[in-house]
Amino acid sequence: MPHVTYLGFPRIGRRRELKRALESHWRGESSATELLDTARDLRHRHWALAREAGADSVPVNDFSLYDHVLDTAVLLDAIPDRYRALDAADPLAAYFAMARGVQTASVDLPALEMTKWFDTNYHYLVPELSTGQRFAARTDKLIGEFREATAAGHLGRPVVLGPISFLRLAKTTDGSDALALLDAILPAYVDVLTALAAEGAAWVQIDEPCLALDLDDTARDAYRHAYATLAAANGPRILLATYFAALDDNLPLAVSLPVAGLHVDLVRAPEQLEAVAQALPTDRVLSAGVVDGRNIWLSDPGKVMGQLRALSARIADDRLWVATSCSLLHVPIDLTGENDLRSSLRDWLSFARQKIAELRRYADALAGDPDAMNALARQSERVATRAKSSDVVRVDVRARLRQLTPQAAQRRSGYSSRVVSQRERFGLPELPTTTIGSFPQTQELRKARSAYRAGKLDTATYEAVLRDDITRAVRFQESIGIDVLVHGEPERNDMVEYFGEQLDGYAFTANGWVQSYGSRCVKPPVIYGDVARPEPMTVRWSAYAQSLTQRPMKGMLTGPVTMLQWSFVRDDLPREEVCRQIALALRDEVHDLEAAGIGIIQIDEPALREGLPLRRAEWANYLGWAVHAFRIAAGGVSDATQIHTHMCYSEFNDIIESVAAMDADVISIETSRSRMELLDAFTRFRYPNGIGPGVYDIHSPRIPSEDEMADLLTKALAVLRPDQLWVNPDCGLKTRGWPEVESALKAMVSAAERLRARVRAAA
Ligand SMILES: CN1c2c(nc(N)[nH]c2=O)NC[C@@H]1CNc1ccc(C(=O)N[C@@H](CCC(=O)N[C@@H](CCC(=O)N[C@@H](CCC(=O)O)C(=O)O)C(=O)O)C(=O)O)cc1
Numbered sequence: 001m002p003h004v005t006y007l008g009f010p011r012i013g014r015r016r017e018l019k020r021a022l023e024s025h026w027r028g029e030s031s032a033t034e035l036l037d038t039a040r041d042l043r044h045r046h047w048a049l050a051r052e053a054g055a056d057s058v059p060v061n062d063f064s065l066y067d068h069v070l071d072t073a074v075l076l077d078a079i080p081d082r083y084r085a086l087d088a089a090d091p092l093a094a095y096f097a098m099a100r101g102v103q104t105a106s107v108d109l110p111a112l113e114m115t116k117w118f119d120t121n122y123h124y125l126v127p128e129l130s131t132g133q134r135f136a137a138r139t140d141k142l143i144g145e146f147r148e149a150t151a152a153g154h155l156g157r158p159v160v161l162g163p164i165s166f167l168r169l170a171k172t173t174d175g176s177d178a179l180a181l182l183d184a185i186l187p188a189y190v191d192v193l194t195a196l197a198a199e200g201a202a203w204v205q206i207d208e209p210c211l212a213l214d215l216d217d218t219a220r221d222a223y224r225h226a227y228a229t230l231a232a233a234n235g236p237r238i239l240l241a242t243y244f245a246a247l248d249d250n251l252p253l254a255v256s257l258p259v260a261g262l263h264v265d266l267v268r269a270p271e272q273l274e275a276v277a278q279a280l281p282t283d284r285v286l287s288a289g290v291v292d293g294r295n296i297w298l299s300d301p302g303k304v305m306g307q308l309r310a311l312s313a314r315i316a317d318d319r320l321w322v323a324t325s326c327s328l329l330h331v332p333i334d335l336t337g338e339n340d341l342r343s344s345l346r347d348w349l350s351f352a353r354q355k356i357a358e359l360r361r362y363a364d365a366l367a368g369d370p371d372a373m374n375a376l377a378r379q380s381e382r383v384a385t386r387a388k389s390s391d392v393v394r395v396d397v398r399a400r401l402r403q404l405t406p407q408a409a410q411r412r413s414g415y416s417s418r419v420v421s422q423r424e425r426f427g428l429p430e431l432p433t434t435t436i437g438s439f440p441q442t443q444e445l446r447k448a449r450s451a452y453r454a455g456k457l458d459t460a461t462y463e464a465v466l467r468d469d470i471t472r473a474v475r476f477q478e479s480i481g482i483d484v485l486v487h488g489e490p491e492r493n494d495m496v497e498y499f500g501e502q503l504d505g506y507a508f509t510a511n512g513w514v515q516s517y518g519s520r521c522v523k524p525p526v527i528y529g530d531v532a533r534p535e536p537m538t539v540r541w542s543a544y545a546q547s548l549t550q551r552p553m554k555g556m557l558t559g560p561v562t563m564l565q566w567s568f569v570r571d572d573l574p575r576e577e578v579c580r581q582i583a584l585a586l587r588d589e590v591h592d593l594e595a596a597g598i599g600i601i602q603i604d605e606p607a608l609r610e611g612l613p614l615r616r617a618e619w620a621n622y623l624g625w626a627v628h629a630f631r632i633a634a635g636g637v638s639d640a641t642q643i644h645t646h647m648c649y650s651e652f653n654d655i656i657e658s659v660a661a662m663d664a665d666v667i668s669i670e671t672s673r674s675r676m677e678l679l680d681a682f683t684r685f686r687y688p689n690g691i692g693p694g695v696y697d698i699h700s701p702r703i704p705s706e707d708e709m710a711d712l713l714t715k716a717l718a719v720l721r722p723d724q725l726w727v728n729p730d731c732g733l734k735t736r737g738w739p740e741v742e743s744a745l746k747a748m749v750s751a752a753e754r755l756r757a758r759v760r761a762a763a
C-alpha cells in the first residue's frame with residue numbers, strides 16, 4: 001500500500017496558541033520555559049492529529065518558533081557576527097533578536113531582512129552570509145524534536161532546507177556569490193545527516209524548492225556536487241522535496257541526483273506526471289504531491305485517482321508515497337468548527353487535517369479498500385455540486401467585463417500633465433511626508449471589534465470607538481506636521497479580509513488562520529463566486545476623516561492583485577479573470593471616493609511581486625494582466641486626483657518597468673531593512689513618477705533615529721530627483737504600539753525637514 005505523508009504542518013496552532021505564547025514572552029509576561037512548553041505541546045498535538053487523520057509518517061523540525069529559514073541558519077551556525085555575543089549568553093534571545101531586532105539600553109541590533117517565501121504570503125528571514133563564512137552543525141533543535149516524535153511513537157522524518165536552496169535564499173553582505181560557499185556549508189550538512197543517522201532516522205526530507213526554478217549550469221553543477229557529497233555521508237535516506245512549480249528542464253538533473261526519493265508538486269504542475277514517472281530510476285521512491293497545500297478546496301477524486309493510477313501503473317506501491325503538494329503551512333488547520341460557513345460551501349473545503357484524511361482515502365482506495373472507494377464517491381458528489389452551483393456565476397459581472405474598453409485602463413493624461421494639476425491642487429512641499437495607511441491596532445480596538453462581532457457591543461458604540469481612533473490619528477499627524485494624512489484603518493481587521501467581507505463572491509472563515517510571519521497571522525477570505533461590490537466599502541470612513549482636517553486625506557484601498565493573491569481563490573476560473581472582476585469592483589470604489597472629495601487615493605499592491613510566476617518564461621503574461629487589473633481599478637479618475645500605490649517585501653529590480661507601467665502617480669516601497677538596496681534598479685532605469693522608499697522598518701519594535709532616516713534619504717537622493725522623492729515608512733503601522741509610532745514618525749518628519757532644507761539650499 002502507498003505510504004501517506006505530508007511535507008509540513010502549520011505551527012501556529014488552531015487557536016493561535018503559539019502567537020499568544022510568543023507575544024506574552026516578548027512582553028516579558030512569561031518565561032522561556034513556558035514558551036517552549038507551549039511549543040512542545042503544539043508539536044505533539046499536531047503529530048497526533050495527523051496520525052489520527054491517517055498519516056503513516058510525520059515531518060519533524062517543520063515546527064519553528066519564528067521561521068524555518070532562520071532555524072536553518074541556526075542549524076548551520078550561520079549567525080551574523082553582530083548577534084554572536086548575545087547568542088553565547090542567551091541563544092533564544094539571540095534567535096528573537098535576529099527575527100525582530102532588539103533595542104535596550106545596552107544593545108541595539110537591527111533584525112535580519114525579511115522577504116517573501118517564493119510566491120506565498122509567508123515571510124522568511126534572509127540569512128546573511130559573506131566570503132569566508134564558517135558553518136557548523138548545531139543539531140539540538142532538530143535532534144530534540146526527532147527524539148520527541150520517536151518517543152511519542154511516531155515515525156518521524158526530519159525536514160531540513162537543502163544547501164542550494166538555503167544559499168540561494170540567503171544574501172551576502174559583501175556582494176559575493178553565495179553559491180561559492182557550497183564547499184564550506186556541505187560539511188555541516190554532512191554532520192547533520194550523520195547525527196540523524198545515529199539517532200536512527202530512516203529518512204530525511206531535504207527541501208529544495210529552488211530545484212524547480214530557472215537554473216544555470218553553475219547551479220546545476222552545484223546540485224550535482226552537493227548531493228553526491230550528501231549521498232556519501234551515510235545518513236538517512238534522502239527524500240528530495242520540490243514544490244510550487246514544475247521541475248521542467250531540471251527534471252533530468254533531479255532524477256540523476258543520488259537520493260532515495262523525489263517529491264514533486266502535482267497540483268501546481270500536473271503536466272509533469274508522465275515525464276517524472278518515466279524518468280525516475282526504478283529504485284527511487286516517488287512522493288506524489290496530489291493534494292493542494294496552498295489552497296482549501298476539497299480535491300477532485302476523479303482527477304487525483306487518475307493521477308495515482310497512472311503512477312501506480314509504473315511504480316510499485318511500496319515506492320509510491322501519497323502526499324500534499326507542499327507543506328500545509330499555507331492552509332488553516334481544521335475545518336471543524338467553521339459552523340458559520342454556508343453548508344454547501346463548507347462541503348467544498350478541506351483544511352490541513354481534512355487534507356491528510358483525503359490522502360489516506362486515496363492510498364486506501366488505490367489498495368482497493370471498498371470503504372475508501374465509497375468515501376471517494378461521496379467526495380466526488382460534493383465536488384460536483386460546486387461545479388453545478390448557480391451562485392458562482394454573476395451574469396452582470398461577466399457582461400460588464402466583456403464590455404470593458406481599452407480606455408478604461410488609461411488615465412486621461414500622461415504623468416507629466418497630471419503632476420502639474422496635482423501640484424496646483426495640493427501645494428505640497430518638496431519631499432512630502434506621509435504614512436502607508438494603518439495606525440496601531442490597539443488591544444482596545446481589537447477588543448471592541450471582537451465584542452461588536454459577538455453582538456456584545458452595539459453598532460453605535462463600536463463606530464464611536466472607530467471615530468475616536470480616527471480623530472486621534474488625524475490630530476497626531478497634524479501635530480507633527482505630516483503632509484498627506486491617513487485615517488489609520490481602525491475599522492479593518494485586515495486589509496484583505498475587510499474588503500472580502502464586503503464583496504459578493506467572497507466568504508470568510510471564523511478561525512482559518514494562516515501564519516504570515518512570526519506571530520502574525522492572516523485569515524485569507526475565500527473567493528468562491530464572481531466578485532461584485534454591492535455598495536461603497538470605505539467612503540464614509542475616508543469622508544469622516546477628511547472632515548476633520550484641511551490637509552489632504554488619502555483614501556485607502558487594497559488592489560486587485562493583492563486581493564487575489566492573499567485570498568483562497570476559486571480554481572474553476574482563470575486567476576486573471578477573477579482579478580479583473582475585483583478590479584472592476586475597486587474601480588467603482590475609487591470613483592465613489594473621488595466623488596466624495598477624496599483627492600488622493602492609495603491602491604495597495606504589496607502582493608504584485610509575490611504573485612510573479614517562479615519561472616521567468618511566465619512573467620510577461622502575469623505582469624501583463626496584473627498591471628492591467630491595477631490600471632482598470634485606477635484608470636477612471638481625473639488628472640487632479642493623485643493615485644498612490646504601495647508595495648512591501650518586494651524585489652523590484654527585475655520588474656521595475658512593470659511597476660512603472662502601473663502608472664501610479666506615487667509609489668511607496670519597502671527598502672529600509674535592505675538599506676535602500678532597491679535603489680540599484682534606478683541606476684539602470686529612471687523611474688519617472690513619485691516614489692517613497694521606506695525609511696522606517698515597521699516590522700521591528702526598534703525605533704529608527706532621525707540620523708538613520710536622514711542617511712537613507714540622502715542615499716535615495718543620490719539616484720532620485722528631489723521633486724519625485726516622498727518620505728514614508730516601509731509599510732503600515734498596525735503592528736506597532738503608539739509610543740513607538742509617535743517617536744519614529746516625529747523623527748521621520750525631522751529627517752524629511754533636514755533633507756528638505758538641504759535640497760532648497762542646493763537649488
Ligand atoms: C501587510 N501585510 C499583510 C499581509 N497579508 C495580509 N492579509 N494582510 C496584511 O496586512 N501580508 C504581508 C504583510 C505582513 N503580514 C501581516 C500579516 C498579519 C498582520 C497582523 O497584524 N495580523 C493580526 C491579525 C489581524 C486580524 O485579523 N485581526 C482581527 C482579529 C483580532 C484578534 O485576534 N482578536 C482577538 C480578540 C481581541 C482581543 O482580545 O485582543 C481574538 O480573536 O482572539 C481583528 O482585528 O478583528 C495578528 O495579530 O496576527 C500584520 C502583517
Ligand SMILES: N[C@@H](CCS)C(=O)O
Pocket residue numbers: 436437438495556604606646648731732733734
Ligand atoms: N495600507 C496598508 C498596507 C499594508 S501592505 C497598511 O497600512 O497596513
Ligand SMILES: [Zn+2]
Pocket residue numbers: 436606646647648730731732
Ligand atoms: Zn505594506
